[in-house]
Amino acid sequence: MAVEPLSQKEIEDRLAELPGWSVDGDRLARSYRLGSHFAATAMVVHIAQVQEKLDHHSDLTLGYNTVSLTVNTHSVGGAITELDFNLARKVEELAPGHGAR
Numbered sequence: 131m132a133v134e135p136l137s138q139k140e141i142e143d144r145l146a147e148l149p150g151w152s153v154d155g156d157r158l159a160r161s162y163r164l165g166s167h168f169a170a171t172a173m174v175v176h177i178a179q180v181q182e183k184l185d186h187h188s189d190l191t192l193g194y195n196t197v198s199l200t201v202n203t204h205s206v207g208g209a210i211t212e213l214d215f216n217l218a219r220k221v222e223e224l225a226p227g228h229g230a231r
């Protein structure tokens with residue numbers, strides 16, 4: 131099935147299940163704070179592994195003790211799709227293991 135842009139309502143319903151995530155312009159976004167720069171770096175590597183597996187990639191920013199992601203789906207002109215929420219859910223699953231808040 132071809133991936134489709136989600137409606138506003140579909141986005142809001144999905145965001146309700148993902149505390150900490152929001153829409154920033156046309157992108158799904160979240161920032162995490164970690165215990166150290168090294169912990170943040172390890173989380174970036176872990177996210178990169180997930181992204182390669184999903185073949186779906188965020189703009190991923192490493193700060194001193196922060197990791198920030200924004201993502202949309204290029205193949206539908208930069209709209210938010212289920213692929214973006216799939217990535218967000220996977221990142222939420224791995225975040226606690228890195229002590230990310």
Ligand SMILES: C[C@H](O)[C@H](O)[C@H]1CNC2=NC(N)=NC(=O)C2=N1
Pocket residue numbers: 185186187188201202203204205206
């Ligand atoms: C060829 C490859 O499958 C595509 O370029 C993938 C790779 N990663 C991607 N990532 C994101 N965020 N959107 C895409 O449309 C996308 N497409």
